[in-house]
Amino acid sequence: MFGKNTILVSESDEITFFQELFEEYWFELYQYAYKVLESKAEAEDIIQELFCELWESRHSITVDTHIRAYLFGMLRFKILKHFRSTGVLKKHANILLQELTDVSKSDNEIETKNLLETLLKEISIFATREKEVFVLY
Numbered sequence: 001m002f003g004k005n006t007i008l009v010s011e012s013d014e015i016t017f018f019q020e021l022f023e024e025y026w027f028e029l030y031q032y033a034y035k036v037l038e039s040k041a042e043a044e045d046i047i048q049e050l051f052c053e054l055w056e057s058r059h060s061i062t063v064d065t066h067i068r069a070y071l072f073g074m075l076r077f078k079i080l081k082h083f084r085s086t087g088v089l090k091k092h093a094n095i096l097l098q099e100l101t102d103v104s105k106s107d108n109e110i111e112t113k114n115l116l117e118t119l120l121k122e123i124s125i126f127a128t129r130e131k132e133v134f135v136l137y
Helices: 011-037 040-056 067-086 089-105 109-123 128-136
Strands: none
């Protein structure tokens, strides 16, 4: 339903668009967050933050990829930020790496490439010591 650059909608259609976007993707995003975080409350909080941030920055966002990929990129970044702030990055790094390994085994090379690029981008925001721990782990 949603493709590239669909964030760019007229102001009169913003609320309708956002409701459709939320209804289309919230459960899939929630399932992923719950799988990684293993906490319903934390998954719900992160999904709520994601959509609030998306709404607040709707006038300045340009989506250069499919909206689903963009939302999952936002979600992965928020999850890693959460791990970093709660000190459990090392515990959950294996989950993210396992998912990347699973995806790399699939036939979908484009998805694998996008996931690896996202992971590398997210790792680049870590402090130097955290990068070393993550890469060595």
